[in-house]
Amino acid sequence: MNTILVVVIVINIILALLFSLGAAPILVWVERRVAGFIQDRLGPNRCNINGFRLGGLIQSFADMLKLVFKEDFKAKAIKEKFVFTLAPVIVFVSAFLSYMVMPFADNLVIGSQTFIMQGLPINLGALWFLAFAGLSIYGIILGGWSSNNKYSLLGSIRAGAQVISYEASMTLALVSLLVTYGSINLVDMVNFQSKLLFGFIPAWGIVIQPLAAVIFIVTAFAEANRTPFDIAEGESEIVGGYHTEYSAMKFGLFFVGEYVAMSASSALIVTLFFGGYNLPWLGTDTLKENFHTVMLAIIVILPLLSLLFGRWIVKNNVWPSKDDKRNNESKWLIRVLILINIVVIGILGCFLINGITETTTNIAVAIIQIATFAIKLLLMNFVFVWVRWTLPRFRYDQLQNLGWKILLPLSIANIFLTALVVVGLGV
Amino acid sequence: MGIKIVPRYGKSLKDRLYLPAIFSGMKTTMSHFAKNLKDTSNIKTECYPEMQPTDITSRYRGVHRLTHRDDGSIRCVACFMCATACPSDCIFIEATEREDGIDEKMPSLFNIDLLECVFCGGCAEACPCDAIRMDTGIFSFVATKREDFVLNREKLLANKAFRGEL
Numbered sequence: 001m002n003t004i005l006v007v008v009i010v011i012n013i014i015l016a017l018l019f020s021l022g023a024a025p026i027l028v029w030v031e032r033r034v035a036g037f038i039q040d041r042l043g044p045n046r047c048n049i050n051g052f053r054l055g056g057l058i059q060s061f062a063d064m065l066k067l068v069f070k071e072d073f074k075a076k077a078i079k080e081k082f083v084f085t086l087a088p089v090i091v092f093v094s095a096f097l098s099y100m101v102m103p104f105a106d107n108l109v110i111g112s113q114t115f116i117m118q119g120l121p122i123n124l125g126a127l128w129f130l131a132f133a134g135l136s137i138y139g140i141i142l143g144g145w146s147s148n149n150k151y152s153l154l155g156s157i158r159a160g161a162q163v164i165s166y167e168a169s170m171t172l173a174l175v176s177l178l179v180t181y182g183s184i185n186l187v188d189m190v191n192f193q194s195k196l197l198f199g200f201i202p203a204w205g206i207v208i209q210p211l212a213a214v215i216f217i218v219t220a221f222a223e224a225n226r227t228p229f230d231i232a233e234g235e236s237e238i239v240g241g242y243h244t245e246y247s248a249m250k251f252g253l254f255f256v257g258e259y260v261a262m263s264a265s266s267a268l269i270v271t272l273f274f275g276g277y278n279l280p281w282l283g284t285d286t287l288k289e290n291f292h293t294v295m296l297a298i299i300v301i302l303p304l305l306s307l308l309f310g311r312w313i314v315k316n317n318v319w320p321s322k323d324d325k326r327n328n329e330s331k332w333l334i335r336v337l338i339l340i341n342i343v344v345i346g347i348l349g350c351f352l353i354n355g356i357t358e359t360t361t362n363i364a365v366a367i368i369q370i371a372t373f374a375i376k377l378l379l380m381n382f383v384f385v386w387v388r389w390t391l392p393r394f395r396y397d398q399l400q401n402l403g404w405k406i407l408l409p410l411s412i413a414n415i416f417l418t419a420l421v422v423v424g425l426g427v
Numbered sequence: 428m429g430i431k432i433v434p435r436y437g438k439s440l441k442d443r444l445y446l447p448a449i450f451s452g453m454k455t456t457m458s459h460f461a462k463n464l465k466d467t468s469n470i471k472t473e474c475y476p477e478m479q480p481t482d483i484t485s486r487y488r489g490v491h492r493l494t495h496r497d498d499g500s501i502r503c504v505a506c507f508m509c510a511t512a513c514p515s516d517c518i519f520i521e522a523t524e525r526e527d528g529i530d531e532k533m534p535s536l537f538n539i540d541l542l543e544c545v546f547c548g549g550c551a552e553a554c555p556c557d558a559i560r561m562d563t564g565i566f567s568f569v570a571t572k573r574e575d576f577v578l579n580r581e582k583l584l585a586n587k588a589f590r591g592e593l
Contacts, residue, residue: 034460037459037460037463037464037470038456038459038460039459040459040463040469040470040471041470041472042467042470042472042474045474046474214446315466316466316467316468319474319477320474320477320478321477324477386453386456386457386460387449387453389456390449390452390453390455390456391449391452
């Protein structure tokens with residue numbers, strides 16, 4: 001045990017917490033604002049702390065605070081109190097643990113030590129995700145059953161039927177990827193994708209395995225219990241589905257667990273199909289070799305993006321009444337934006353002038369990759385939200401038809417094709 | 428008799444693939460999102476307490492008011508027509524002799540209990556001298572006590588017409 005090891009592990013755990021748990025309020029905010037904009041309305045925009053609204057983000061924290069302080073009501077009809085309490089914990093913990101193997105950056109080399117940039121430094125990769133994602137359904141089934149409520153039971157039966165119809169095709173889609181990448185370690189998979197196909201296309205999973213990508217993304221929606229496959233919740237048919245009887249923070253755990261599961265699914269989709277932490281055309285080695293050019297590019301691009309963002313803030317972040325303190329926010333946001341620009345450009349300028357050591361390069365590359373991963377993750381989560389506000393819910397039998405009759409044969413055919421190509425080309 | 432052949436959709440390969448339809452739907456929602464994100468003033472939502480509605484019609488039945496004569500005195504002659512027409516019995520009038528020679532009678536007490544009122548407009552309809560109207564455009568009335576919801580004669584006389592006096 002030495003200091004660097006401890007520091008890196010702590011940073012990794014904090015990052016994993018930020019990307020999963022910390023993402024929940026941000027995703028709730030994104031969901032509500034995007035839903036508003038898609039439906040030509042505003043979404044939450046009033047809640048503020050001393051005038052700071054952050055575009056409505058404060059509302060998520062207010063809602064979470066409300067859930068914590070609400071009465072934890074439990075109906076007398078609920079007999080299995082232990083299982084009833086355990087169910088949301090299972091959903092939350094399994095969603096949370098399934099996140100722990102997502103690599104945020106390439107293996108970090110400091111001196112003679114190599115660190116795996118994951119929440120938990122294990123090599124199980126995709127299998128770990130499948131195991132814990134599959135476990136979360138137990139929470140839903142147990143919660144619905146122990147609620148002693150017709151609607152909850154219906155919801156959990158639906159969840160059970162749903163999980164057997166999509167999980168098979170999900171795993172089989174993953175198998176064809178394992179054949180292609182030749183590893184279950186997610187870092188190896190991402191590094192495979194940093195190569196170029198025919199010399200100019202990034203060899204991302206979606207280019208190599210388009211069919212597996214479609215199958216996996218479709219089943220990931222079912223996995224995360226998101227529309228169009230949120231039939232277990234089905235609030236227009238069976239009240240609230242499995243969480244009808246839950247209140248306060250027990251419901252909150254289901255709620256946050258859903259978003260963490262969504263974020264975990266997005267992270268896996270990004271890792272498997274969209275090049276993970278890699279920038280397109282810039283693998284880890286290319287980044288390290290051309291780090292001076294990259295720094296120059298950041299120095300040019302960052303102020304331009306900040307300028308665009310600042311102009312957007314000034315134009316759109318206004319409050320109807322003139323003397324409201326919410327109108328002071330834009331001024332402060334722009335000051336923060338300028339401060340970030342000065343700090344980043346100052347540090348990079350120092351590196352450019354004084355030269356840069358190898359360890360610093362490695363750390364800087366890791367930071368760039370973490371930022372890339374975060375942006376890709378946010379975009380993928382946006383796709384989840386976007387689809388939710390576009391499509392209506394699938395019917396119970398339609399989902400099973402889709403899972404058993406279409407996705408399963410397709411994924412088996414895809415494994416067969418992949419195996420033929422891999423064996424034929426001797427890759 | 429002609430036969431109209433209705434085309435059946437959903438059987439072509441493009442329809443059965445599902446994905447093209449899903450992507451076109453996503454294109455629609457994205458166009459709305461992009462338009463509204465680029466300029467939030469494209470959204471028609473009004474931030475209510477800060478932005479009061481401007482589209483209240485002249486027929487909108489808001490909180491009542493008592494009208495004035497040309498010399499500024501009360502127009503009401505305390506004939507009790509409105510109180511009789513009122514289906515929820517929310518108008519309480521006490522009449523008194525009018526001493527200034529303009530008319531014979533006027534109300535000394537004219538109370539309207541807004542918690543009882545159903546805003547049917549029957550009082551304004553029944554009034555023979557156009558003394559009570561509901562054209563104030565006041566749609567939001569709040570108070571902390573029940574007693575504060577009872578409007579007396581002075582408050583009713585002070586209410587102004589939403590679109591100015593006719």
